Amino acid sequence: MSDATVHTDVLIIGGGPAGALLGQLLARRGISVLVAERQTNLEREFRGETIAAPSVVTLRRLGFGPALDAHGYLRTEGVTMRMEGRRVMHVDYRRFAVGTVPIDIPQPALIGMFIDAGRTSPGFDYQFGTTFTRLVEQDGAIRGAWLRRRDGSTVEVRARLVVGADGRFSKVRHGAGLTADVQQMARDFLSFRLPRPPEWGLQAELVISRDRHLVVLPTWPDSLRIGANLPKRSLGALRKAGFDAFRSMVTGLDPRLAPLVAEHLRSWDDTSFLEIFTAEVPQWTRDGLILIGDASHTCTPILGQGVNVAIQDAVCLAPVVAEALASGNDPVVTSAQLADFVARRRRHKAFVTKFQRVQESALAQGGTVGVLARRARYRLLDVLPLKYRIFGSVLNAPHEIDPADLAEDVRASPGVGTAD
Ligand SMILES: Cc1cc2nc3c(=O)[nH]c(=O)nc-3n(C[C@H](O)[C@H](O)[C@H](O)COP(=O)(O)OP(=O)(O)OC[C@H]3O[C@@H](n4cnc5c(N)ncnc54)[C@H](O)[C@@H]3O)c2cc1C
Structure with missing residues (x-):
């Protein structure tokens, strides 16, 4: 069953951090936006929580x-690297001149804030339980999309711009014929939570121990989120070996966790699997369409950049779209109007990926010589001021947001609260 065609300025497929924030920023500027989110509520599988x-x-400025x-x-105050039982490097995030440190907040809360703020603007429509099925194409341009609602009905939405913000396995990307260069990393991740001891x-x-490592992240409000790396395609073998084999692997890497693991890590149901790959998409736009966030470029979890990149995409894109909609007489926003945005964001994402690949290959070292060389390298880095330059270049890179981009969004922010 199909309803009448719906018209909106911008149709955003995917209401994750990238899609929800972009929708809110556009609606603030008086643009009508429909955000179609497949899930029926904000309770989602665990995703990156580091901002x-x-x-x-x-x-905050917004x-x-x-x-x-x-x-x-x-507040995440720094990162410590331990190798084969010894602390080899520490980066104190409080030493960066950003004015704050990374924070950990659950994605449902973050997205909920964007939606709540969006709903104070009349043009904002965030629809849960609404799944993208296919694009509407006319004369070589994307003119909208077909969506399926949770009651099974379908609707055609016509828009001057369709934004694919539907994540790492983007169907919009596929539907638009845009290919992704996917590079699998050598390892995947199995993550779980434990209560965080007060101390x-x-x-x-x-x-880190040889080619195995754990990422241990203090997580809001009172947990540790732990990611254990596994060799690619080894989950099946690990499951066959039994859950105790996994628990032993974790406690072998970090004996401090043994009492918590014994008490709280009970079964595979307590874990969630993340396939680690990077995806680079040579072409992010077609006339009438753009990809953002994970759909345009998928990072690995190293240094928690996925949500960061998604936020930066949304903030940088909003003024570009607003200008294109206001100035163009074209029925759609064209690739040419989006080209500067793409070039700017591509540079930042390529830089993040390059850094992550270098780190991942260092972490994947298993041979004795490689392990000793790695430890010596990080030890040396630890005592060099260069350490703050290198980590700062990735952690703080997105200073490329032009304050002028923000000015209009800040001005047009009724109902969000005051900028501080
Ligand atoms: C299990 C997991 C763990 C992660 N851990 C980390 C981490 O530790 N650190 C880090 O920085 N990053 C991590 N990430 C990555 C981080 O979560 C993403 O980079 C970030 O969420 C990207 O935001 P996004 O809005 O682009 O995409 P997403 O957050 O993936 O949002 C896409 C949205 O699109 C919706 N959608 C998908 N298909 C459709 C469709 N057909 N129709 C309508 N809606 C659709 C989805 O339901 C989802 O809500 C993790 C990701 C996953 C999956």
């Missing part, structure tokens, strides 16, 4: 400070 410091600054503070979050610090930790 890098520059994005925290951006969100007026989300009061909402962040009202919900609560955890545990607010540092992220990388606990």
Whole structure:
């Protein structure tokens, strides 16, 4: 069954951090936006929860400070690297001149803030339980999409711009014939939560032994989120070996976790699997369409950049779309109007990916010589001021947000709270 065709300025497929924030920012500017989100509520599988410091600054400038503070979050004060039982490197995030540190806040809370703020603008429509099925194409341009609602009905939505913000396995990307260069990393991740002991610090930790490692992240409000890396395609063999084999692997890497694992890590149901790959998409746009967030470029979890990149995409794209809609007489926003945005964001994402690949290949070292060389390298880096330059270049790179981009969004932010 199909309803009458719906018209909107911008149709955003996917209401994750990228799609929900972009929708809110456009609606603030008086643009009509429909955000189609497949899930029926905000309770989603675990996703990245780290917001890098520059994005925290951006969100506060946009007026989300009061909402962040009202919900609560955890400040991540630094990262410590331990190799074969010894602490080899520490980066204190408080030493960066960003004015804040990365924070940890659950994605449902973050997206909920964007939706709540969006609903104060009349043009904002965030529809849960609404799944993208296919694009509407006319004369070589994308003119809208077909959506399926949770009651099974379908609707055709016509828009001047369709935004694919539907994540790492983007169907919009596929439907538009845009290909992704997917590079599998050597390992995948199995993650789980444990209660955080009161004496545990607010540092992220990388606990490494040969080609195995754990990422241990203090998580809001009172947990540790732990990611254990597994060799690619080894989950089946691990499951066959039994859950105790996994628990032993974890406690073998970090014996401090043994009592918590014994008490709280009970079965495979307590874990969630993440396939680690990077995806680079040579072409992000067609006339009438753009990809953002994970759909345009998928990062690995190293240094928690996925949500950060998604936020930066939304913030940088909003003024570009607003200008294109206001100025163009074209029925759609064209690739040419989006080209500068794409070039700018592509540079940042390529830089993040390059850094992550270097780190991942260092972490995947298993041979004795490689392991010794790695430890010596990080030890040396630890005593060099260069360490702050290298980590700062990735953690704080998105300073490329032009304050002029934000000015209009800040001005047009009724109902979000005051910018601080
Ligand atoms: C299990 C997991 C763990 C992660 N851990 C980390 C981490 O530790 N650190 C880190 O930085 N990043 C991590 N990430 C990545 C991080 O979560 C993403 O980079 C970030 O969420 C990207 O935001 P996005 O809005 O682009 O995409 P997403 O957050 O993936 O949002 C896409 C949205 O599109 C919706 N959608 C998909 N298909 C359709 C459709 N056909 N129709 C309508 N809606 C659709 C989805 O339901 C989803 O809500 C993790 C990701 C996953 C999956």
